[in-house]
Amino acid sequence: MSRKSFSRSANSKPSAPRVQSTAAGLHPRNRHQQRYDFEALMAVSPELGDFIRPTPKGNHSIDFTNPQAIKALNRALLRHWYQIDGWDIPDGYLCPPIPGRADYIHNLADLLAAANGGKQPAGKRIRVMDIGCGANCIYPLIGNSEYGWQFIAADIDPLSLASAQRILAANPALQPAISLRQQPDSQCYFQHVLQGKEFLDLTLCNPPFHESPEQMARGNQRKWKNLGKWDDQQPDSTALNAETPLNFGGQSNELWCAGGEVSFVSRMMQESRHYASQVYWFTSLVSRQAALPALEKVLRDVGAVQQQVITMTQGQKSSRFIAWSFLNAEQQKIWRQMRWQSKG
Numbered sequence: 271m272s273r274k275s276f277s278r279s280a281n282s283k284p285s286a287p288r289v290q291s292t293a294a295g296l297h298p299r300n301r302h303q304q305r306y307d308f309e310a311l312m313a314v315s316p317e318l319g320d321f322i323r324p325t326p327k328g329n330h331s332i333d334f335t336n337p338q339a340i341k342a343l344n345r346a347l348l349r350h351w352y353q354i355d356g357w358d359i360p361d362g363y364l365c366p367p368i369p370g371r372a373d374y375i376h377n378l379a380d381l382l383a384a385a386n387g388g389k390q391p392a393g394k395r396i397r398v399m400d401i402g403c404g405a406n407c408i409y410p411l412i413g414n415s416e417y418g419w420q421f422i423a424a425d426i427d428p429l430s431l432a433s434a435q436r437i438l439a440a441n442p443a444l445q446p447a448i449s450l451r452q453q454p455d456s457q458c459y460f461q462h463v464l465q466g467k468e469f470l471d472l473t474l475c476n477p478p479f480h481e482s483p484e485q486m487a488r489g490n491q492r493k494w495k496n497l498g499k500w501d502d503q504q505p506d507s508t509a510l511n512a513e514t515p516l517n518f519g520g521q522s523n524e525l526w527c528a529g530g531e532v533s534f535v536s537r538m539m540q541e542s543r544h545y546a547s548q549v550y551w552f553t554s555l556v557s558r559q560a561a562l563p564a565l566e567k568v569l570r571d572v573g574a575v576q577q578q579v580i581t582m583t584q585g586q587k588s589s590r591f592i593a594w595s596f597l598n599a600e601q602q603k604i605w606r607q608m609r610w611q612s613k614g
Contacts, residue, residue: 411448531557
């Protein structure tokens, strides 16, 4: 297991600075390196105790096929590690695994640090946009807690934003740091959300990975098999979509779109060129390694100056995000001096 990073020049120009490779497993700054300490988690969130079950080895665990158990675990993790109170989401909305989400945030910090003398820029100067924050608002919550970054949290779903607003209401200290904005056009990413000449140091996105409900259902079937909760006598994958719950939940716009992640991220890349001078690094998660060549071609076509792919390893699972910028090295240097290093 290893964490890899590599850079490519989109137009045969000097490569972007490399992000430092690290040891196997979660990012070194990730707070979730060890097994869950259920005793400590129940101490701050007693309701988690309703879902604790003994394992054959006599340890504590939860049923990871139970959406309510996963929600209770997330609530406890956020309270214990990040001092976030009152976290909740409506039933059926995406309930993300916290350790993997934290890994994306820490690797984004390293992406900035690679051009900043190895120091992760922190505090109110750093502004980040989460494209599709969902009802859980997890990236802004972790990013602000860990680095003090300011966030624009955007989504097309008013119910998701209402849920995120309830989380912020339970945590008044977060309200000045996280701005919730509705995207009225499902085909847009930055337009209608970025106001005037706002500048962003980062954008991030967890796109819908699947191309159709049927593909999503097949993926769900594999997940349930891996959890030991599925056998081949059950309905086919199409029936599974309607009859079998997703243990991590998710609305249709969170899980699939026509053309899947390649189409979704490609459109984001095409639109991003219109905001070339307003964003230092654009980024998006990419679930399939096989999707990268098509996305890298889009970046060449739209004239991105720099691009990187950062691979993250979590146990037996690998994930990755792609980053791109339209700023050349000199423009990025001026950006850092003006926004990250200025004393004013």
